[in-house]
Amino acid sequence: MKTLLLLITVFLSLGTIFTATNLAFSQEMQPGQENIQFIPVVPTEKSSVTALIQVFSLDIYCTNYTIDHVLSGHVLVMNVKTKTIPGGKCPMPAESYVSLRQGIGQLGFGTYDVKLFINGTQKAAIKLYVSQGQIEITATGKYTDKQGDAHIVGDVKNTASYPVRLVQIDVSFVNGDEVVADKKLYTTMAVLMPQTSSGFDLLVDSKNLSNMKYFVRADSFLKDTSKIQQGLKLSTESSWQSSSGIGMVSGIVLNAANINASQVKVVCVLYDQTGTGVLDSIFEYTNPSSIASGQSSDFVLSSHYPITSQFTPNCNAESPQLAILSTETVPEFAMPVIVFVASLTFMILIKKSLQIVNNP
Structure with a gap:
């Protein structure tokens, strides 16, 4: 343990803080226990931190509760209090637990002792590490591919005010x-x-x-001074599961710049239905991979293995010539709504035309 704590101290002092899904850094929600975790799992001083609290309570399920937090130095206390439901009992929830969210905001560099209290009784305690660096570890996860090999996957974010390149990630494996x-x-x-x-x-x-426990940290990066032009607009249009369970993501990349883009690559991180764990990290080139100025190209990405639950993609794009300008997710019901409105408008026009014919 002394070796591990020494590494923690060194990483903190370097500002390249790490996260984990295990040990003292574990943030996995375990069924059957009240718990707390954070997104991002390793924030920087510029990150907006959100607490996710798992609670077992019928009163909580009926949203009859209050939640607040108190920060004193490097001690963060989360308080959840339930209220008596007037006029009857709460119906049985569909799940055995519910998840609550509480915005914390930005925190200063250092290690925080976090305590969770439910109706005045402490239920959980963890540590939260806030980095002095510029790269946050938003979330991590693990999957096993078709060959039976394990993969550590995750999502990292640049919280700096300038572009960065060659972001290196360090994954350390722990035995005891x-x-x-x-x-x-x-x-x-x-x-x-x-x-x-x-x-x-x-x-x-x-x-x-x-099968070992692990932790992840941003090891190094370079400040990009090349003044790369922004011009790629990415629209994620649909995500679904194929008949074999493979997760699929499709969309369009538009080149809004005045130069052509080649080798346009789309990278998507697939989050679980809670939005806190990474299921997969995938990439593919657009088809065609070169996009002329003012033109667009489609993309379709697939997961490395069958995904058995709902997922949400978080996508980005780049090319050697252009960086991302904007990203958006198009609601999957948008197209049917447009078609319905157009059909309704057409029917109204036909009806009015018939009225004019019948009543000259």
Whole structure:
């Protein structure tokens, strides 16, 4: 444990803070217990932090509760209090627990002791690490591919006011109290514009490490001074699961710049239905991969393995010539609504035309 704590102190002092889905850094929601976790899992001083609280209570299920937080130095206390439901009992919830959200805002650099109280009784305690660096670890996860190999995946965000490139991620594997292995990789996106993110996918090449606990940190990056032009507009239009369970994401990338773009790459991180865990990190080139000025190109991405639950994609795009200008997610009901409105308008016009014919 002393070795691990020493590493924590070093990472904090370097400003390249780490996160984990395990050990003292564990933020996984475990069924059957009241718990608390944070998004992002490792914020920077510029990140907006949100607490996610898992509570078992019929009163909570009926939204008859209050929630607040008190910050005193580096101690953060979350208080949840239930109220008596007037006029009857709360119906049985569909799930055995409910998840609550509480905005915390920005926090200063350092380690925070977080305590969760439900009706005055402490139910959970964890630590939250806030980095002095510019790269936040938004969320992480793990999956097993078709060959039976484990992958560590995640989403990282540039919270700086300037572009960064060559963001290197360090994944450390822990056995008991000792760090037994370190693996390094770069984010899938080469350049991250301010307030944009990229996924990463680490193949765990050793079976001995695949079941070990791990933590992730942003190891290094370079400030991009090339003044890359922004011009790619990405629209995520649809996400679904194929008959075999493979997660699919489709959309369009528009080149809004005055120059052509080649090798346009789309990177998507697939989040679980809670929005707190990463299921997969995928990328593909648009079809066609080159987009002339003022033109657009489609993309379709698929997950590395069957996904058994609902997911939400978070996508970004880049090319050697252009960076992302904007991203949006088009509601999947938008097109049917437009068609319906157009059909309704057409029917009204036909009806009015018939009235004119019958009443000259």
